[in-house]
Amino acid sequence: MSAKKKTEKAAKAAPKKETEAPEVNLVPIYVMGKRYEVPEGFTLMKAMEHAGYKFIRGCGCRGGTCGACGTVYRKPGDYRLQVALACQKTVEPGMHITQIPFFPANRALFEFEKLTEAPEEVFKLYPELFRCVACNACTKACPQGIEVMDAVSALKQGNIAGAAEIAFECIQCGLCTGRCFGELMQYHMFQLARRIYGSRIAPRAEHLADMTEAIDGGRYDECLDGLIAMKENELKKLYQDREVEPVTAGEDWTPKDRTYL
Amino acid sequence: MDTMKLAYYPGCTLKTKAANLEEPALASLEALGFRLDEIDRWNCCGAVYSLADDDLIHQVAPVRNLIRARQQGNDRVVILCSFCLNALKRANLLMKGDAEKRDTLNRFMDEEPEYTGEVRVLHLLEVLRDDIGWETLSKKVKQPLRGLKLAPYYGCTLLRPREVAIDNVENPSVMQDFLAALGATPVEFPESTRCCGSYQVVGNPGDIPGYARDILRSAGRRGAEGLVLTCPLCDYDLGKGQQELVKKEGFPGMPLFYFTQLLALALGLDPAVCRFDLNFGDPEAFLQEKGVISAEPTPQKTGGKA
Numbered sequence: 001m002s003a004k005k006k007t008e009k010a011a012k013a014a015p016k017k018e019t020e021a022p023e024v025n026l027v028p029i030y031v032m033g034k035r036y037e038v039p040e041g042f043t044l045m046k047a048m049e050h051a052g053y054k055f056i057r058g059c060g061c062r063g064g065t066c067g068a069c070g071t072v073y074r075k076p077g078d079y080r081l082q083v084a085l086a087c088q089k090t091v092e093p094g095m096h097i098t099q100i101p102f103f104p105a106n107r108a109l110f111e112f113e114k115l116t117e118a119p120e121e122v123f124k125l126y127p128e129l130f131r132c133v134a135c136n137a138c139t140k141a142c143p144q145g146i147e148v149m150d151a152v153s154a155l156k157q158g159n160i161a162g163a164a165e166i167a168f169e170c171i172q173c174g175l176c177t178g179r180c181f182g183e184l185m186q187y188h189m190f191q192l193a194r195r196i197y198g199s200r201i202a203p204r205a206e207h208l209a210d211m212t213e214a215i216d217g218g219r220y221d222e223c224l225d226g227l228i229a230m231k232e233n234e235l236k237k238l239y240q241d242r243e244v245e246p247v248t249a250g251e252d253w254t255p256k257d258r259t260y261l
Numbered sequence: 262m263d264t265m266k267l268a269y270y271p272g273c274t275l276k277t278k279a280a281n282l283e284e285p286a287l288a289s290l291e292a293l294g295f296r297l298d299e300i301d302r303w304n305c306c307g308a309v310y311s312l313a314d315d316d317l318i319h320q321v322a323p324v325r326n327l328i329r330a331r332q333q334g335n336d337r338v339v340i341l342c343s344f345c346l347n348a349l350k351r352a353n354l355l356m357k358g359d360a361e362k363r364d365t366l367n368r369f370m371d372e373e374p375e376y377t378g379e380v381r382v383l384h385l386l387e388v389l390r391d392d393i394g395w396e397t398l399s400k401k402v403k404q405p406l407r408g409l410k411l412a413p414y415y416g417c418t419l420l421r422p423r424e425v426a427i428d429n430v431e432n433p434s435v436m437q438d439f440l441a442a443l444g445a446t447p448v449e450f451p452e453s454t455r456c457c458g459s460y461q462v463v464g465n466p467g468d469i470p471g472y473a474r475d476i477l478r479s480a481g482r483r484g485a486e487g488l489v490l491t492c493p494l495c496d497y498d499l500g501k502g503q504q505e506l507v508k509k510e511g512f513p514g515m516p517l518f519y520f521t522q523l524l525a526l527a528l529g530l531d532p533a534v535c536r537f538d539l540n541f542g543d544p545e546a547f548l549q550e551k552g553v554i555s556a557e558p559t560p561q562k563t564g565g566k567a
Contacts, residue, residue, distance in 0.1 A: 134322035
């Protein structure tokens with residue numbers, strides 16, 4: 001028996017220490033061109049941390065919502081650059097990754113109070129809009145699956161509401177801007193569109209104003225004072241015994257106790 | 262007439278500054294038993310057809326619109342703006358006739374279905390001429406524009422280059438026939454197919470009055486009381502130019518109309534659909550004087566360029 005085999009046998013026979021990490025498969029990835037072996041199943045973000053990177057920027061919610069961790073990657077054998085949020089995409093063997101968490105794209109300054117719903121507001125603040133050649137690279141780069149080019153087209157057509165609607169799920173990661181032939185700053189334009197839409201175009205929720213007025217007028221004071229004065233166990237019981245709207249309830253459902261409706 | 266659906270490509274300007282070109286067209290077509298069915302997800306036409314032989318990236322925008330029209334099962338698409346017409350029609354010819362460039366463009370747009378120029382690109386005037394016919398149109402006229410001496414202004418993009426012209430390049434008649442069908446008196450003038458200055462004036466705004474002077478004065482000398490347009494850029498250049506001429510040269514002023522506004526009026530539709538608030542000058546005063554519209558003010562929407 002060779003010395004090597006002996007060692008292997010000894011290692012197998014030895015009881016595992018409790019502190020020893022469970023066996024994991026490692027996959028090779030390249031972060032900014034340097035090879036690392038990282039555990040399979042890790043997200044790109046965790047893989048980078050495993051490789052020694054420490055994020056003080058380019059990392060936010062870790063839940064695919066904040067848009068802070070835009071990342072470009074390419075898989076072996078494919079010329080295409082692909083995009084993902086580092087906190088969402090898991091590693092694949094041989095992939096090259098580079099985080100591009102921020103773009104120094106120009107963001108127009110404006111006085112919000114003076115903005116109107118006119119299409120020209122967007123044209124004036126972002127004249128680059130008209131540099132779009134409809135190449136659709138922005139759409140292909142969107143990790144949110146937004147039809148980015150359609151939203152740009154809507155802005156050109158003066159349809160601010162349409163742009164706000166199409167780009168509603170934009171998390172402003174900026175990857176579209178990174179791929180743009182015309183050097184547009186789509187994500188900033190869409191934010192402007194959503195702000196104009198929300199403040200100048202979308203119908204006001206009148207019932208909200210009514211309710212605010214009712215609260216200010218003291219309609220719920222007695223109820224709230226009562227709750228504040230309650231002992232903790234009374235409050236818990238009240239909460240547990242509350243009437244919950246059934247899942248199958250229709251629009252006309254109302255609770256049995258209608259004191260405050 | 263049965264209700265007929267026509268795939269429709271509007272173009273960006275018709276949705277903003279030139280709603281007075283689009284809105285009367287939509288109302289008129291409906292009155293004629295057609296329905297303009299706006300294609301989904303259209304983008305800018307590219308505005309200017311790129312003449313550089315190897316500049317294919319600027320063909321992507323017009324071709325993508327043709328693909329959208331095709332995707333919705335259309336074999337023809339109608340356009341009102343003559344600039345959009347020109348860009349889409351020429352890009353379509355490229356896709357039809359140049360196998361190598363077609364292949365390059367199709368491969369670039371790998372997210373779209375293959376396109377080989379199947380859609381026919383038409384101007385609304387062609388639909389009125391060929392689908393409806395002048396005789397039928399004249400029978401649908403409820404308020405003939407009698408006594409209106411109007412000069413058709415073709416500009417460039419309806420007729421040039423030859424391979425995309427909607428009519429005889431040298432001697433077009435489609436707009437005269439259109440105006441005659443509406444009961445108006447067409448006034449021919451030699452500058453009818455002269456360039457308005459197009460987008461060249463963007464860099465040289467001082468040139469605008471020069472283009473407008475030749476065109477408007479020529480039409481006026483031949484007795485025209487108004488000029489009929491198909492293109493928002495012609496409207497801008499001739500409108501802006503006219504303002505200068507009125508201010509500095511004592512030009513009496515000539516109302517500018519989109520052909521679709523005249524169509525709507527002749528079909529007896531509510532003048533409010535014409536959106537005269539977006540016209541240069543005061544065409545309503547002229548129409549009132551001629552008894553085409555009543556003196557009551559039409560409800561004005563927001564906007565207005567003058």
